[in-house]
Amino acid sequence: MTLLAEFLGDPYQITESPRFWLIAPYPSRQAINQIKWLEEALNKIGKFLGPLGRKSLTGKCPVLIFGNDEDYYNYIANYYNEGEWATSGGCLY
Numbered sequence: 001m002t003l004l005a006e007f008l009g010d011p012y013q014i015t016e017s018p019r020f021w022l023i024a025p026y027p028s029r030q031a032i033n034q035i036k037w038l039e040e041a042l043n044k045i046g047k048f049l050g051p052l053g054r055k056s057l058t059g060k061c062p063v064l065i066f067g068n069d070e071d072y073y074n075y076i077a078n079y080y081n082e083g084e085w086a087t088s089g090g091c092l093y
Contacts, residue, residue: 001014015035020035022034022038
């Protein structure tokens with residue numbers, strides 16, 4: 001995660017919680033609020049799913065939020081063959 005944040009450069013930073021790593025170009029306060037929201041959302045999903053939702057994650061879940069289209073498409077280009085692709089609003093691997 002550190003290498004990716006360094007590659008993306010300023011203003012990207014890593015914010016960590018018990019179950020997530022967030023890399024985003026947010027000021028510290030906004031990044032902390034975002035990662036709290038991620039933790040709360042995962043808790044709500046777990047409660048909704050009951051026993052199925054109590055399965056723990058293996059390691060921390062990385063979440064990347066890009067500040068502009070160029071950074072996003074440069075990142076995902078490594079996962080696609082050359083050619084034309086439809087625009088994307090995000091992806092999950």
